[in-house]
Amino acid sequence: MELSPLLSDKSILAVFIAVLLLAQASFAGSVRYTPDWESLDSRPLPAWYDQDKIGIFLHWGVFSVPSFVNAWFWYWWKGPQPHLDIVTYMKQNYRPDFTYADFAKEFTTEFFDPYRWAEIFNASGARYVVQVTKHHEGFTSWPSKYSWNWNAGDVGPNRDLVEELSTAIRKKTNLRYGVYHSLFEWFNPLFLKDKANNFTTQDFVLSKTLPELYELVNKYKPDVVWSDGSGNTIDTYWNSKQFIAWLYNDSPVKDTVVTNDRWGTNCGCKHGGFLTCGDRYNPKKKQNRKWENAMTIDRKAWTFRRNAQLSDFLTVEELLAEIIQTVSCGGNILINVGPTKEGTIAPIFEERLRQMGSWLRVNGEAIYGTSPWTHQNDTLHPNVWYTTRKETPGTVYALVLKWPSNLQLPLGAPTPTDSTSVTLLGYNEDIPWEGLLKAPGIIILPPALSVQEIPCLWAWVFKITNIKME
DSSP states (O other): OOOOTTOOHHHHHHHHHHHHHHHHHHHHHHOOOOSSHHHHTTSOOOHHHHHHOEEEEEOOSGGGTTOSSOTTHHHHHHSSSOOHHHHHHHHHHSOTTOOGGGGGGGOOOTTOOHHHHHHHHHHTTOOEEEEEEEOTTOOBSSOOTTSTTSBTTTSTTOSOHHHHHHHHHHHHOSOEEEEEEESOOTTOHHHHHHHHTTTOOOHHIIIIIHHHHHHHHHHHOOSEEEEEOOTTSOHHHHTHHHHHHHHHHTSTTTTTOEEOSOSSTTTTTTSSSSBOOSTTOOOSSOOSSOEEEEEESBTTOSSOOTTOOGGGBOOHHHHHHHHHHHHHTTEEEEEEEOOOTTSOOOHHHHHHHHHHHHHHHHHGGGTTTOBOOSOSBOSSOTTEEEEEOTTSTTOEEEEESSOOTTSOEEESSOOOOTTOEEEETTOOSBOOEEEOSSSSOEEEOOOOOOTTTOSOSSOEEEEEESOOOO
16 A cells, blocks of 8 residues: 655654554453463553552541540440440430430531532642541441441431532532542441451352442442551452452453552551551652552541541641642652541641642642652751652752751752753752762752741742752
8 A cells, every 4th residue: 555645754743653542452352361460460550540649538427426536436336345445425415325326416527618628638739649448447428238227328427428519529629539448347247247257258248348348349439448457357258359350351440440459457558559568657768669658647546536636637847748748758748637527627637738839839840740769868867858750861859848947958969961950849949059078979059048038838849950860
């Protein structure tokens, strides 16, 4: 076949590239993952996850009614080893025959405005939201047909909290929506029966856990499925590999969904899409696989607590340090907020999120879409962390947690060249620098800036270009 003489060389090349990309996409779509960890772990993470870096976690459920201690309130009240503070609290404040189920009707959510929540999350600079749709208490935040009379449609809110929030986020923001789901339930009779049978039966898994997961994915199409609660047993009891294979191969979100590593006691920090390894996981060094730091603004709990003190909450400086350290080491960060039973986000949480957003509007270039550099920490300054971009070799971002008091910032990691330049994100003028006399580093000489000139109030980013490649 002859090519039209009207086609230029550039046009021919463009057609060739388009055909090649189409073939690659077709091949990628034909890949099928088998229900074993070697295959499932080989699936590349969808690119959006590593690029977006920051998510919001929402712990919201019946535990938000007592709003005392944390989400494990029921277990620590009625479990095998009750906590004295919770037992005493219930004796002093509730009638003797009060049950945990009685809290559900007080989960009223009357002030829940999903569009206001969406606006707050969007203003925070986060790029995805993960909602706790069922914690270990078993109450589902959507009207699940597999959780009769213990769901937000039948009791308490009498509304679909998952549908409302996911819809608001998708309509009013560009954030991605995800779901957290607990595999087990503390006091579900079917789970306790399977446990008594040494998990040789799967009545709970087949009638409750798996149907709920399929229902969540098919109905709400989340881009994150954040599993939790192994129930002290391994993945084979939960049929985890079979579910994830369906999620990657045939689900409505097969091309965009990401998963974590909490699919059984043998999976943590080993198997899954990204690794969480444990709550508040911040290793402060680069890891071999993609990981996530799921952490809390309230140091003591994942839930709203009525008796919290101001000192219990991370300062904005502490929150930004956590974000910077995590991203520098190649992780994502999932920042937890605990809404109230009425459906509001307490001002202290909203303030931290909006402060984070104001910082990211200035410094997001050093966070979104970045990669770890050769050095995560500077060799001279423990309060300086680095990120870089694959598309701009020779450029690094030095994220400085404390402004240099003497207007000199010696850095040992970047080696300058004759063409090196330094800028401060959010500031329009070049920043002077000089080389270290006895070492291959750089001294940044930031100016004395007035309050009006300084680009942000906490944590500053110096962009250093044309450094020596290592």
